Amino acid sequence: MTTAQPHVVSLFHADTSTFTHVVCDREGGRGAIVDPVRDFDPASGRISHTAAEEVVAVVQQLGLTIDWILETHAHADHLSAAPYLKARLGGRIAIGRAIGEVQAIFEPRFHPGQPLPAHGPEGDGFDHLFDDGETFAIGDLLATAWHVPGHTPADMAFVVGDAVFVGDTLFPPDVGTARCDFPGGDARALYHSVQRLLALPDDTRLFMCHDYPLTERAPMAMCTVADERRHNVHIHDGIGESEFVALRQARDATLAVPRLILPSIQVNIRAGQLPEPDANGTRYLRWPLALA
Numbered sequence: 001m002t003t004a005q006p007h008v009v010s011l012f013h014a015d016t017s018t019f020t021h022v023v024c025d026r027e028g029g030r031g032a033i034v035d036p037v038r039d040f041d042p043a044s045g046r047i048s049h050t051a052a053e054e055v056v057a058v059v060q061q062l063g064l065t066i067d068w069i070l071e072t073h074a075h076a077d078h079l080s081a082a083p084y085l086k087a088r089l090g091g092r093i094a095i096g097r098a099i100g101e102v103q104a105i106f107e108p109r110f111h112p113g114q115p116l117p118a119h120g121p122e123g124d125g126f127d128h129l130f131d132d133g134e135t136f137a138i139g140d141l142l143a144t145a146w147h148v149p150g151h152t153p154a155d156m157a158f159v160v161g162d163a164v165f166v167g168d169t170l171f172p173p174d175v176g177t178a179r180c181d182f183p184g185g186d187a188r189a190l191y192h193s194v195q196r197l198l199a200l201p202d203d204t205r206l207f208m209c210h211d212y213p214l215t216e217r218a219p220m221a222m223c224t225v226a227d228e229r230r231h232n233v234h235i236h237d238g239i240g241e242s243e244f245v246a247l248r249q250a251r252d253a254t255l256a257v258p259r260l261i262l263p264s265i266q267v268n269i270r271a272g273q274l275p276e277p278d279a280n281g282t283r284y285l286r287w288p289l290a291l292a
Helices: 050-062 082-089 099-110 187-198 225-231 241-252 261-268
Strands: 007-013 018-024 030-034 037-041 046-048 065-070 092-096 128-130 135-138 141-147 156-160 163-165 205-207 222-224
Touching: 007 050, 007 205, 018 050, 018 163, 030 050, 030 135, 030 156, 037 050, 050 082, 065 082, 065 135, 082 092, 099 261, 187 225, 187 241, 222 225
Parallel strands: 030 065, 065 092, 092 128, 163 205
Antiparallel strands: 007 018, 018 030, 037 046, 135 141, 141 156, 156 163, 205 222
């Protein structure tokens, strides 16, 4: 294995402002897919795989064998396409071990009394759960999983050579950082997770999970550690922990609930698996009501 620079292709899903990344050791080699998106229309309940098929096209164009399908966390803004891509391309679906904390929070709300799917040897719907600091291979590339909690208790970053897939820990510099007001979120934990990432060399490439451009600029899939340290609007050099926590908590109090949070959470805590069909052959998502 080597620490050479990996090759990365990034695809932007405009409807959910999400980047999916394909990372590989070389053309014709082995690769991983990070944070794949399943298309979902909440008005009709229609699920499709246009975005996932774009990933398939990239993988096939590069001639890759897929080793991993990596989730940085249980997303609240889109449904994961991990099971669909596993069926199409192979690979093991993996996430951080602390996903158990997120499952414990949300599973009783959406699937009371129903067991988690026994998808892999972990028996939790995922093929593999990463510990902090665990190393793994993507072909000839050496990768390391980092636990970076804050946005949720289970967020992971994946360090692959000079590339880091940061999930929702950081956004492009003019957008800032992720919210911390979901159950189990913690602004202080996020501060320390970001500091861990920004201690990497200045030229380290940070690949985003999301971008929400505030101007007419194009969505930014990647920036460097130096870019974030100098220009991040929430957590650039000189911003201390207390200042960041106060800013983050004040901003979170103004944010709306994500449009797709209810379907996303109940699917993504189960490794992207959809509910089993009812007797009539139709699959249903649950929609808890909050009565005034």
